[in-house]
Amino acid sequence: MPDFLITRPGRLLSMAVPSLLLLGLQPMACGGQEPDSTEKNKPGTAAPAPRPQVPNGYFLFPIKPGQQNFLAGSMGELRPNHFHGGLDIKTDGRVDLPVYASADGYISRMKQSSYGYGNVLYITHPNGLTTVYGHLNRFKGPVAEELRRRQYEKQTYDLELFFKPDQFPVKRGEVVALSGNTGGSAGPHLHWEVRTAQDEQLNPLQWGGFPEIQDHVAPTLLAFGVEALSIDARVQGRFGKSVFVPKAPPLPNGGGYVWADTIAANGTVGLLMQGFDRFDQVWNKNGIQKVEVLVNGQPHYQHVVDAIPFPEGSRQINNHLDYEWRATQGRQLEKLFVDDGNDLRMYTAGPGKGKLRVEPGKVYAMEVRLSDSYGNLTPLRFALRGVADSYRKTRSVAVKTPALRYDISRNLLVAVAQDPDTAAVGGNLTLFKGNRRLTIRPSYTEQSQNVYLYDLRAGRPDSLQFGRVTKKFDRQALIPSGREFGFSTAHLALGFGPKTLFDTLYVQTSYKQGLWTVHHPRTPLYETMALTLRPEAPVADPRRTAIYGVTAKGGRAYVGGKWNADATAITAPIKTFGQFKLLTDTIPPSARLISRGPGGVVFKVGDDLSGLASYKLEVNGQFRLLRFEHKNATIYSERDDTLGPPLRGPATLRLTDQAGNEKVINLVL
Numbered sequence: 002m003p004d005f006l007i008t009r010p011g012r013l014l015s016m017a018v019p020s021l022l023l024l025g026l027q028p029m030a031c032g033g034q035e036p037d038s039t040e041k042n043k044p045g046t047a048a049p050a051p052r053p054q055v056p057n058g059y060f061l062f063p064i065k066p067g068q069q070n071f072l073a074g075s076m077g078e079l080r081p082n083h084f085h086g087g088l089d090i091k092t093d094g095r096v097d098l099p100v101y102a103s104a105d106g107y108i109s110r111m112k113q114s115s116y117g118y119g120n121v122l123y124i125t126h127p128n129g130l131t132t133v134y135g136h137l138n139r140f141k142g143p144v145a146e147e148l149r150r151r152q153y154e155k156q157t158y159d160l161e162l163f164f165k166p167d168q169f170p171v172k173r174g175e176v177v178a179l180s181g182n183t184g185g186s187a188g189p190h191l192h193w194e195v196r197t198a199q200d201e202q203l204n205p206l207q208w209g210g211f212p213e214i215q216d217h218v219a220p221t222l223l224a225f226g227v228e229a230l231s232i233d234a235r236v237q238g239r240f241g242k243s244v245f246v247p248k249a250p251p252l253p254n255g256g257g258y259v260w261a262d263t264i265a266a267n268g269t270v271g272l273l274m275q276g277f278d279r280f281d282q283v284w285n286k287n288g289i290q291k292v293e294v295l296v297n298g299q300p301h302y303q304h305v306v307d308a309i310p311f312p313e314g315s316r317q318i319n320n321h322l323d324y325e326w327r328a329t330q331g332r333q334l335e336k337l338f339v340d341d342g343n344d345l346r347m348y349t350a351g352p353g354k355g356k357l358r359v360e361p362g363k364v365y366a367m368e369v370r371l372s373d374s375y376g377n378l379t380p381l382r383f384a385l386r387g388v389a390d391s392y393r394k395t396r397s398v399a400v401k402t403p404a405l406r407y408d409i410s411r412n413l414l415v416a417v418a419q420d421p422d423t424a425a426v427g428g429n430l431t432l433f434k435g436n437r438r439l440t441i442r443p444s445y446t447e448q449s450q451n452v453y454l455y456d457l458r459a460g461r462p463d464s465l466q467f468g469r470v471t472k473k474f475d476r477q478a479l480i481p482s483g484r485e486f487g488f489s490t491a492h493l494a495l496g497f498g499p500k501t502l503f504d505t506l507y508v509q510t511s512y513k514q515g516l517w518t519v520h521h522p523r524t525p526l527y528e529t530m531a532l533t534l535r536p537e538a539p540v541a542d543p544r545r546t547a548i549y550g551v552t553a554k555g556g557r558a559y560v561g562g563k564w565n566a567d568a569t570a571i572t573a574p575i576k577t578f579g580q581f582k583l584l585t586d587t588i589p590p591s592a593r594l595i596s597r598g599p600g601g602v603v604f605k606v607g608d609d610l611s612g613l614a615s616y617k618l619e620v621n622g623q624f625r626l627l628r629f630e631h632k633n634a635t636i637y638s639e640r641d642d643t644l645g646p647p648l649r650g651p652a653t654l655r656l657t658d659q660a661g662n663e664k665v666i667n668l669v670l
Contacts (some may be wrong), residue, residue, distance in 0.1 A: 031324035031354045051309075053128040057209035061104040061173055062189050063134065064090045064180065069211040071189050071283045075374070076204035076304025078288035079322060079333055082408070082576075083315040084306065085288065086202035087133065087194030092180045096189050105130045105194075108144050108169040109175070111154075113160040115629045119184020120648075122177060131204070137193035138181025139641070145170045149626075153492060153644050156617065156624045160604055165424045183630075196311065204290065204307040206374035207648040215281040219377040220289045222247060222258050225268060225369065226273035226334055228323075228565050230356055232413055234268025234452050235390055238445065238453060240415065242273070244325075244332065244500040245383075265388040266359045271338040272302075273323060274381070278373045292357065293370040302337055302355035304348045313500075317345050319525035320503045337369065339410075342482055342503030348458065361389035393445050400449035409507050414455040418467040420446065428453035432462035447612070457507060462620070476507035493517055494570075496531030503527050516551070520578040529574035530655055534562075536569075536583055543568040546585040547611065547661040550577075557584065559611045559659055586610040586660035597670060601638035611659035620652045620670060621646075 010288060047121055054541045061428050066069060074089030076449050092098045102124055109131065110123035118135035122144075125131045125527060140148060144164075152160055182189040195203045210216070228242040229235055236243045242443035279288035294302040309315055320343045323334040348355070359365065363386040372378045405417035420427045427446040429613030430453045432439045439462075451467075461479065465472045480490050480495075482502035488495045492512035502523065510520045517534055533550065548560040548571060560581065562573035571583070588609050596603040604627075616636055618625045624644040627636040638648060654666045 003267045008111045009182075024331050043072050050197070052198055052201075053130055054201070055128070055130070055208045056210050059128075059208065059399045059609075060132070060195070060205065061101055061384050062090075062211045062213045063101050063103050063193055064092060064098055066101055066174070066213065069071070069215065069409075070464045072214055072280055072283055072287065073188075074192075075287040075290070076202075076206065076276065077290060077309065079318060079335070080575070082319060083312075084202075084317060084321075086309060086311055086462065087135075088205055090191045090193055092189050092372070094189060096179070096181045098180040099176045100134055100137065100175055100180055100191060102171040102177050103172050103624075105169060106117055106132075107166045108164055108171060110161070111140065111144060111148060112161050113148065113630045114159050114184060115434075117184050119186060120181060121184075124171060124177070129198050132361055133192075133194035133197075133198045134178055134192065135194070136181050136186040137178040138183065139639075141176055142169075144177075146363045147644065149644055152626055153624065158626055158628055181652050183410060186390065197276060197308075200311045202309045202311045202315075204374060206290075207307045207339065208230050210375055216373060216375040216377060217281055218221060218279045219372055220276050220278040220371040221381040222371060222379060222381055223277070224332060225260075225275070225381060225383075227264060228271050228273060229238060230266060230271050230411075231267075231269035232456055233390060234270055234359075235388075235445075236270060237264065238388075238393060239447065240444065241410070242326065242450060244273075244334070247544050251379060255378065255380075255613075257378075257382065257559075260381070260383035263364075263384045263386045266385045266389055266392045267361060269356050269358050270385075271340075271356050272367070273334040273336055273373070274369060274397075275332055275334050276379075278370055278377075289371050291370075291372045292335070294338060294374075295370070296357060296369040297366050298368075300349075301357070302350045304337075306347055306495075309345070311337060313528070314345055316527055317343055321345070324525045325523045329537070333430075336349070340503070350411060356384075359385055359387045361387045363387040373521075373522065389631065390444075392443070393447075394425065395447055395449075396423065397448040404467045405465060405467045405472050407465060407472065407474075409457065409476065412456055412458050414453075414457050414462075416453040416454065416455070416465055416467075418443070418451040418453070418470075418511070419466075420449050420451045424467070428468060428491065431466045433464045433466065434460065434462050449582065480506040480508050482506070492535050492537075493519070494531075494533040494535075494572075495519070498528060498530070498534070500528040501526055515582055517581045518579075519575075520655040522577060522579045524578055526578065529576055531572055532560075532575045533572040534579065534581065536585060538661050540568060540583065542585050542587070543571075545587055546583055547575045549569070549582050549584045549610075549661065550575075551580050551582050553580075557582075557610065586658065587660060589662035589664035590656040590658045591664065591665055592616075592654055592656055595635075596637075596667065597648070600640050600644075602670065603635055603637040606634055606636055606656060610657045613656060613664075614659045615657045619650060619655075620648060621650045625652075 005360045049219050066640045071091045073091050074085050078085035104126045106124045106126035107126040112121050120137040121135045123131050123133055158204040180191045195205045224244055224246045226242050226244040227236045229240045251258050276289050276546045278289050288311045291305045320340055328335050339350055367383050369381040400421045402420050406415040410444055416430055427443040429442055441453055444454050445452055462474050464474055480486050482504050484499050486497040509520055548562040550558040550560055562571040588611050592604045592606045595605050618627050624646040629636045652668050652670050656664045
């Protein structure tokens with residue numbers, strides 16, 4: 002029985018899987034690169050209830066209705082870790098514009114917070130839809146009085162309230178709030194949404210738009226890409242992604258973009274694109290609402306960003322986008338195929354989920370159509386030509402010494418060997434598992450760089466060797482998606498839930514001198530993962546010691562965590578991979594009075610590590626409400642607060658940080 006197998010380039014999987022059993026490597030079932038049938042009964046993806054029919058004009062534009070206005074953000078825009086869930090309506094660069102109820106209904110919910118939506122109001126309408134008004138400066142009417150009363154009752158500014166239909170009815174066009182810049186807002190505007198009873202965020206422009214918002218501008222294409230998705234796939238002779246940036250402007254009269262050069266491809270490929278849209282008379286870039294792909298004139302793929310389940314569907318943006326490409330190259334490419342683990346329902350595609358199988362000798366006329374909510378259209382046309390895969394080699398005189406590196410693309414190990422040899426075919430790569438080995442030839446050689454492809458579903462090797470260069474394979478385990486799974490080392494443990502991962506993960510962790518590295522930030526998480534850290538030595542002050550995310554430039558972000566009974570391990574949920582440390586915070590928060598007068602008091606606050614957790618002001622022994630604004634690190638009283646005690650006399654301000662350190666400041670107002 003032979004102890005090795007040489008495979009032909011680009012044909013490893015079909016030949017190698019039976020023989021890999023000789024290595025003791027067992028093929029595993031998990032998400033792969035090949036197109037598969039649509040999954041109809043996936044857990045957690047039950048079909049949403051039918052949406053109400055909304056006639057054109059049902060909703061009143063909530064800012065300056067009847068006057069021309071402009072949008073700072075559109076539905077479905079690509080934001081960090083989420084799709085934008087509504088419209089960002091400009092407010093003339095200022096706060097306190099009247100905000101009007103968009104239709105009859107009742108105030109069903111309200112919330113005040115320094116983060117997220119800030120001050121936000123929810124109005125539920127007779128048709129079952131709810132409009133959401135975010136980043137408000139203040140609320141108006143009886144509901145504002147009820148909120149203030151409940152804040153004093155609970156002695157807290159941050160508060161969320163829910164109401165019954167008969168408590169706070171409103172009429173279409175009634176002023177319900179004043180616009181603001183609260184929460185995570187980066188500037189004054191109104192964030193406005195329409196939601197279903199199941200919290201699907203709907204595109205408010207899909208029912209004919211609004212006369213206040215004019216749009217006669219078609220979307221702009223910045224780049225498009227073609228990506229090899231299967232082990233035998235190539236684009237322009239290479240495995241991976243080829244990105245094309247149009248140099249010429251679009252053709253006049255809506256002719257769009259034409260890529261004149263035919264693109265050679267083979268195997269299963271997927272398209273990607275980057276672009277933006279604009280509304281009339283504005284400079285800011287907005288998202289593209291609809292993308293269609295036609296192959297030889299026939300519909301092949303479509304996505305329409307008119308409905309996003311909130312909140313879980315919004316994080317699917319990290320699967321809709323090429324997350325790694327954005328993290329490493331800075332270019333935001335949308336996939337024009339439905340990748341594994343993407344359960345959004347905004348796609349229309351056949352069994353191949355938008356992936357295309359390119360066959361040698363065939364030519365595919367490709368058309369990508371970009372359109373916005375007002376029907377403005379920009380097409381892109383290009384041709385793919387199927388070219389049979391065969392080994393090729395080009396050399397570079399600059400390559401003098403052998404070297405070896407590798408990465409993982411989906412389930413494929415992609416190894417690259419720097420090969421100075423002048424032979425017609427590049428040298429072989431050997432994979433080791435225990436005392437067994439597998440030898441494979443390069444798929445192609447470009448500029449003296451041999452490229453090897455190996456399907457990891459057949460098993461993980463211990464090491465790779467090219468000539469005298471050996472690399473340890475540092476991926477410690479295969480983590481399947483779609484189910485609970487645990488991974489543990491002496492220094493840490495990872496707990497994966499059914500929706501933690503989008504797809505199979507080949508996890509890599511390390512620990513050195515108090516620094517835990519948990520995989521790569523360029524790999525996204527869908528839902529949170531439980532991270533447990535086990536320090537080498539006992540922690541002196543567990544109560545004030547927590548997990549922090551750290552960056553190479555010295556950045557620190559509080560994560561938190563809960564210690565076990567004997568303080569040997571701490572566990573916290575994390576949303577991203579990266580590097581982590583245990584840090585101890587023993588310094589209490591700080592505050593100083595920077596303003597006082599008839600308008601109230603303003604304190605500048607800060608904390609050196611874990612961050613402010615709570616604050617409380619008492620004047621003459623009575624609670625006085627303060628508002629926290631994290632963007633400028635201030636807490637301050639509100640001029641229209643008539644429930645609290647006068648801001649005169651002895652006062653005590655108490656501040657507590659996330660680590661439990663408390664600062665008490667006594668002063669006289």
